[in-house]
Structure formats: C-alpha cells, structure tokens
Amino acid sequence: MNDILLEIKDLHAGIGGKEILHGIDLTVRRGEVHAIMGPNGAGKSTLGAVLAGRPDYEVTRGSITFNGADLLAMAPEERSWAGLFLSFQYPVEIPGVTITAFMKAAVQARRKARGLDEMKTSDFLKLLKEKMAFVKMRPEFAKREVNVGFSGGEKKRGEIFQMAMLDPVLSILDETDSGLDVDALKIVADGVNALHTPEKSTLVITHYQKLLEYIRPDIVHVLKDGRIVRTAGKELADEIERDGFDRF
Amino acid sequence: MGHGNYIDPMKDVRPGPGMTEAKGAERYTVQAGERLELTYVVLPGESRDIDVSVDLVGEGAEAVLRGVFLCNADERVRIHVLMHHRAPRCVSRQLFNGLAGGRADVLFNGRIVVAPDAQQTEAYQENHNILRSETARVESRPELEIYADDVKCSHGATVGRLNEDEQFYMRSRGIPEDEAQFLQMVSFLAPVTSVLPEDGRKKVEAAVRTL
Numbered sequence: 460m461n462d463i464l465l466e467i468k469d470l471h472a473g474i475g476g477k478e479i480l481h482g483i484d485l486t487v488r489r490g491e492v493h494a495i496m497g498p499n500g501a502g503k504s505t506l507g508a509v510l511a512g513r514p515d516y517e518v519t520r521g522s523i524t525f526n527g528a529d530l531l532a533m534a535p536e537e538r539s540w541a542g543l544f545l546s547f548q549y550p551v552e553i554p555g556v557t558i559t560a561f562m563k564a565a566v567q568a569r570r571k572a573r574g575l576d577e578m579k580t581s582d583f584l585k586l587l588k589e590k591m592a593f594v595k596m597r598p599e600f601a602k603r604e605v606n607v608g609f610s611g612g613e614k615k616r617g618e619i620f621q622m623a624m625l626d627p628v629l630s631i632l633d634e635t636d637s638g639l640d641v642d643a644l645k646i647v648a649d650g651v652n653a654l655h656t657p658e659k660s661t662l663v664i665t666h667y668q669k670l671l672e673y674i675r676p677d678i679v680h681v682l683k684d685g686r687i688v689r690t691a692g693k694e695l696a697d698e699i700e701r702d703g704f705d706r707f
Numbered sequence: 708m709g710h711g712n713y714i715d716p717m718k719d720v721r722p723g724p725g726m727t728e729a730k731g732a733e734r735y736t737v738q739a740g741e742r743l744e745l746t747y748v749v750l751p752g753e754s755r756d757i758d759v760s761v762d763l764v765g766e767g768a769e770a771v772l773r774g775v776f777l778c779n780a781d782e783r784v785r786i787h788v789l790m791h792h793r794a795p796r797c798v799s800r801q802l803f804n805g806l807a808g809g810r811a812d813v814l815f816n817g818r819i820v821v822a823p824d825a826q827q828t829e830a831y832q833e834n835h836n837i838l839r840s841e842t843a844r845v846e847s848r849p850e851l852e853i854y855a856d857d858v859k860c861s862h863g864a865t866v867g868r869l870n871e872d873e874q875f876y877m878r879s880r881g882i883p884e885d886e887a888q889f890l891q892m893v894s895f896l897a898p899v900t901s902v903l904p905e906d907g908r909k910k911v912e913a914a915v916r917t918l
Binding site: 554 | 872875884886
C-alpha cells in the first residue's frame, strides 16, 4: 500500500475567474492528522471545496493525487466512493429528504459503485442507529429532514454521523469547530478521534486552535493569501494561539 | 366533518400519455359542513386544460385543491382555478407544484374571490414551479379579490431551478447527480403526492425519472 494518501502539487484554483489558491503543495501520509490554519480569506474553504469537487470552483494549474488516482478527473460522487469526505462548514438543508432516505441513497450508491449488492434494509437501519448513537444524536433525528431546523451543534454532529456512516479514508473537516460550544466540540472531536486509524488521514481546516486541543495534529500548516507559508509540528498551533497570524 | 362530504382524492390520475380525458370546465358547489378535496395529476406527454370553479356557499365549507404537473416535451398545460368564498368561515387551500422541462408551456392562474359576507374566510394558495430546461416556460398568475374585511388570505408563487448547493452536498456523500436530482424533485412534489395512493405516487415517481 502506498504510504502517501493525498498529494497536492502546485495547485492554483479559484472561483468566478478570480484565483484564490496560488500554488499549494501538500503531502498527507496514511495515519497522519494535518491541520490547516489561517485567517479569514486565506483560501481554507476553497481548498476544501476543490478537494471535494465543488463544480463552481475552477482549478487552473497543478494536480491532486488521491490514493494513486487523479482526483481532479473525478466527479464529487466518485471522490466520495473513493473514500474522501468533506465535513461542510455550512451543512446544507435539504427540505423534504429525511436523514434516513439521504443516507440510504448514499450507502447504496457507494455499494453499487463498488460492485456490492444492496444492503438489506434491516442491516442499514441497524447501522444508522449505531452511528447516530455514536455521535449522541437522538434516534428521532432519523426521520428529520436533512439539517432542516437543526442547531449549529446538531448540524456539525450530523456531519460526523455521516462521516461515520461512510467510513472515509480521508476526512476533511472544514471549520467544524465554528459555532460550537465546548460540549458539542468535544462530541465532534471524540467522534473524529474514534474513527481515526493508522490507514486513515484527517485534514482539519480551522481558524482557531481550540479544536486542535481535542484533535491532535501531527503537522500544522499556515495558509495565508492562498499559499502555505509555514509547516511545522503541533507547537505551531500554540504559537498561532499566542501571536496570531500577522507575523506570517 | 358532517354528512355529505365530497372526497375524491384521486380525481384524475392518468395511466399515461395518449389517454383521452374530459374537456371543459368543472364546477363544484360546497355546502355548509362539507369538504371538497380534489387532486390533479398531469403526467409527461399530456397537454391539459384544467378549468375548475369552486363555490363555497355554506358556512364552514372547506375545499382543498392540489395538483402536480410534469412536462418534458412540448406540452401545453393550463390550470385555471376559481375559488369563490360566498359564505362565512369557509376554508380553502390550493397547492399546485410542477416540473417543466422540454419546451413545455405552463400557465397557472389561481383566482380567489371573497364575497362581502364571507367573513372569517381562510384562503391559501401556493404554486411552485421548477424549470428543468432552458426552453420551458411557466407563468404563475395569482389573483385575489377580497370584499370582506375579516379574512386570512395568502398566496405564494415561485419559478426556479433545482438548488445546486443541495446537489453538491448530496453528491459529496456519494449520491450520483441524477439520483440527487430525483430526490430533490420527489421531495418538491411530496406535499401533493403524499395524498395519492401508492400506485399513483409510483406513477409520478417513474415520470420524474424522465425529467
């Protein structure tokens, strides 16, 4: 098995004709937890969006290799099937579609793509129940419309629940800590940590150092003005907490 | 509800394209304590003129009119509703949701008239439309004529497209684009199709796959 899970080379990308990322290089090995920190407007969410394949973002230069495959040639759903997961900063409300229907469609499509039979409904419901309990979501949420009327904390917990259901090899958490109180933050972090294995990697995108007290990164990058300006160990997060981003 | 309720939840589920259907205006009179319930379904390939007038003539009468229309070719669909509140304390609801693709041409014209004596009327009307092509045309034309002063009345009309943020969110979870759009369309129609019997709902869902 290749040791490198994700390799980004000279990535230039933007939206609406405006370049936001000006040449990103990033290598994530299996088992590693990386944090990408940066001030507002640095391009953090753009990086997450480009990795997940958001159609309105354009990549103008560079390459991304995921698990040995050309990520940029893949549709968003194919990236998911290959084991990539983005936890959204702003999870989208889908009126009229229940969490059960939504996850069932996701789980069955993935199985189909991998040449597996449909999962039996009873097995699916058991899995759903188990993973909801894992992030301490009340069982009645299974019948709720996706993210509709959820509090900020419930939405983020819902993201980690989906992550647990889909069992990705690369989890990208885009500002998962924003708007969470300490209790919710802890539930989310516990979930992420429990899902982590030596074969999997996590990319934590965050403005603040707080989440990194609960999800300990191996490597911290500072993203500023569309470039990674510094890479170091966990101690870099503490430095940022103390001194801010201004000195980069 | 009291005696004499008129409930016909499956007035017009068509088995498919190529069927003949009754033409001309329909007219219903709803007496005190009665409830009229009509659900219209227009499937792809059908051009239809729906022209329905409802007179709420007895105190406390109720009418619920729902409809879905799905077009994917060069259909011409006209829906004219006249909801006439003539007596006090009547309640009416209209909900028509449609998907228009191809070169379809759709008009929804929902008129609510509240007579001077029809105090404490409640009259609601919603018409929501999703365009599935550049060439489809939908016009939504609500008309309210209110002559009483103690009335709760509202209407909402929208013409839009499937939400792309929702689609990306679903795709990012591994739901293919066409399946994501299917889920969006089915949920969009659900407020109407949820009252249909199982086979009617299945027919509509099969038709959604063609859009």
